[in-house]
Amino acid sequence: MMSEHQAKSIVIVGGGTAGWMAANLMAKSWQHLGFNIRLIESPDIGIIGVGEGSTPQLKGFMDFLGIKESDWMGQCNATYKNGIEFVNWSTKPGFSRYFHPFPAQTDDYSAPGFFHNSYIRRKGISVEGHPDHFFLASYLAKHKLAPIPEFHFPFETNYGYHFDSALLGKFLAGKAEEFGVTHTRGTVAEVKLHVNGDIQSVITQAGETIAGDIFIDCTGFASLLLQQQLKVPFKSFGNNLFNDAAVVLPTEQTQQLGSQTISTALKHGWAWEIPLTNRNGNGYVYSSAYTSGDSAETELRAKLGLLDADVEARHLKMKVGRVEQHWHKNCVAVGLSQGFIEPLEATALHLVQETVQGFIDSYQKGNFSGQYQGEFNASVNARFEAVRDYIVGHYRINSRTDSQYWLDNANNNQLSASLVAILQCWMRGDNLSDELDRQKIDHYYPSISWHCLLAGYGLYPDSAQLKPGNEYANKYNIEQIADFISRCGLNFKPHRQRLAELSTG
Ligand SMILES: Cc1cc2nc3c(=O)[nH]c(=O)nc-3n(C[C@H](O)[C@H](O)[C@H](O)COP(=O)(O)OP(=O)(O)OC[C@H]3O[C@@H](n4cnc5c(N)ncnc54)[C@H](O)[C@@H]3O)c2cc1C
Structure with missing residues (x-):
């Protein structure tokens, strides 16, 4: 050199x-x-x-280059993203959907209640353990709000983009x-x-x-x-991630613009729905070992109400x-x-x-x-493996029984030692943050992400077995948290309105 x-x-x-x-x-x-x-x-x-779709990292990229949102978002039909809603990945009653939020500073107030409750509920105590009650980003997505607060709201919210x-x-x-x-x-x-x-x-x-x-x-x-x-x-x-193909179809955008990606489990994979200002991007990611491209396209068309529509689908292979x-x-x-x-x-x-x-x-x-070079390669590889494990987790803990695809995913025993230790820790009822800390992997996916995934699927003892909590179990008042989040939410505007303001400066 x-x-x-x-x-x-x-x-x-x-x-x-x-x-x-x-x-x-x-x-x-x-x-x-x-x-x-x-x-x-x-x-x-x-x-x-x-x-x-992006993670909040893309904002760091634009900031580093000195590119303002008003410079690029309009030109790329871009929208804000509060996180991802997962639909129909779990069959547990009450857990057919959950939201994976991007972090906000207000989580400092609300997340401890979630950590506590998801820990206590694994011990068989009846407390609210669904993640959606605890995060501002979930609230913003549910109400189709943009994650940009009014200037007087002093807490930072992280967000990604669609484009x-x-x-x-x-x-x-x-x-x-x-x-x-x-x-x-x-x-x-x-x-x-x-x-x-x-x-x-x-x-x-x-x-x-x-x-x-x-x-x-x-x-x-x-x-x-x-x-x-x-x-x-x-x-x-x-051997861990079965999907190797996708079919893509656009649909029209509605006036009330969503501020989240929606990921819906289908028979042999899952479909994304990504709102852009001028259209929705949709795609079905599936495994060609379990279904054909034609069947996948028909399933996606049926989901989108496009069975007879004259819209061309694109088929892609993934390595x-x-x-x-x-x-x-x-x-x-x-x-x-x-x-x-x-x-x-x-x-x-x-x-x-x-x-x-x-x-x-x-x-x-x-x-x-x-x-x-060696250090760099080891670090990129570690990141790839950590991201893979988090994604594999979504498949491994599914409880669907409607196809061999989902059964095989639930029975996948090719997991890394790291993922096995995480899942065992959760099932044993131990402290998951300590386990992530022990493995030094919480800078890839933070503890909140892992908790949302596992709690979001309802990986708890069955409701009928839950016992009422004592004062310690009920340490966090769920109504107070809901009130706090909804009051925070008053500082955010409807998504489309915020985007319109961006383009008019
Ligand atoms: C189904 C699907 C969904 C995805 N969703 C997301 C998502 O939501 N978020 C996300 O972050 N990523 C997503 N990705 C990944 C994302 O699309 C890619 O990471 C991103 O587009 C970057 O692609 P690329 O630039 O590496 O490759 P490409 O877009 O394929 O670009 C390759 C380039 O190489 C050039 N090229 C090839 N051969 C030659 C040659 N011989 N000489 C000169 N030039 C050549 C081509 O002209 C082209 O310009 C998704 C991918 C797939 C398959």
């Missing part, structure tokens, strides 16, 4: 969301060093064109060019290596040779550089798992080329951002050498 003081030449291959996010983050981080950043995008190979991924890509392309990124249209047809195995250059179909010091593979599932050229092995998560090394030689894979954990918690762009940020930090820390 080159010495610290020489300006570097970074070549990004791929102009999907991953490529443009990487281009912006690198250009902004290294603008003072005079790095030359070039993105090559094939005019013939399309982007995946789905991926319309049109093609429009976001276009927007980010414009921003990257403002940051000095060179944009080349061309399809890479050949890759040339140095004798040490590093990539020397890529050659386009038009015959242009583009050399670089570092190559970022953002070529989607093709993984042209890292997997195809450098032969880095791919580790499938297929679920991760590469063994995300940074190998002088190449880093980012986005679908490095791996994909199905979209249940909308984590892919979060992983893109973490990977690029982690690479920037490691590369810089090693004086622009590969000194910290």
